[in-house]
Amino acid sequence: MLALSGLERLVIQIKNLEITNEEDVEMGKEMMDCVAVCVLDSEENCEVFLKASGYEVMLEVIHKNIYLRSDAIKVISFCLTRCPPEHSVYMITQAGCLPFLFSLLMKTQDRRPRKGEVFMAPRNAQAIADDLEHLLSILWNMLKHLTKMISDNPKNQIALERFLFKFLEEGKLQRILGIYQEYVKPLLDFDLSAFKETEEIEILESDY
Numbered sequence: 001m002l003a004l005s006g007l008e009r010l011v012i013q014i015k016n017l018e019i020t021n022e023e024d025v026e027m028g029k030e031m032m033d034c035v036a037v038c039v040l041d042s043e044e045n046c047e048v049f050l051k052a053s054g055y056e057v058m059l060e061v062i063h064k065n066i067y068l069r070s071d072a073i074k075v076i077s078f079c080l081t082r083c084p085p086e087h088s089v090y091m092i093t094q095a096g097c098l099p100f101l102f103s104l105l106m107k108t109q110d111r112r113p114r115k116g117e118v119f120m121a122p123r124n125a126q127a128i129a130d131d132l133e134h135l136l137s138i139l140w141n142m143l144k145h146l147t148k149m150i151s152d153n154p155k156n157q158i159a160l161e162r163f164l165f166k167f168l169e170e171g172k173l174q175r176i177l178g179i180y181q182e183y184v185k186p187l188l189d190f191d192l193s194a195f196k197e198t199e200e201i202e203i204l205e206s207d208y
Helices: 006-016 022-041 043-051 054-064 069-082 086-093 098-106 125-152 154-166 172-188 198-207
Strands: none
Touching: 006 022, 006 043, 006 054, 022 043, 022 069, 043 054, 043 069, 043 086, 054 069, 054 086, 054 098, 069 086, 069 125, 086 125, 086 154, 098 125, 098 154, 098 172, 125 154
16 A cells, blocks of 8 residues: 555645634644645646545535635645646536635625634635635636647537636626726726836836
8 A cells, every 4th residue: 555645644634624723723724834835836746636636625625614715725726826737627527616616706705703613713805815816816727727728639628618608607707807807907096107217117017
């Protein structure tokens, strides 16, 4: 029997973790951070994560564990940033990720802790923004992967169609357009007259 890698053990520990106190929450977050660093480090670690059913575990955490939900979203975002395109096809056809991801995209993320969520702190604006950025990163990487996979193998078209059809559901496109407007508005309102030196303006324009 092959020995489990450190990453595989972390995924199993996260799956079996029961939150009973604040120390459990802190330990869970530390384990999530370790997984996030590992998958961002190399494609090889992403493959280990996939074989350890890491995506399924993270989706289960998103669905059932409010304390580690943001951490699980971050792990998936980091993994899809580093992994080969085949992972996005797996996420749709095997892990069944789309209902979870689009549900999160449509929900208001600024709610206060509910009764019974005794170890859950109120979410601040930065935490809400971080979740949204990670969700957008997941969707963008999936779209990028799926379009590439179609060019390599037309049989993968069904995964892309399932992904795109989710945007046709009620309210999805409006939500995406609303997010786009939120991101663009600060750029449109930015006042370049505050910069006196032409070189500073040119640097800013080249950055955007």
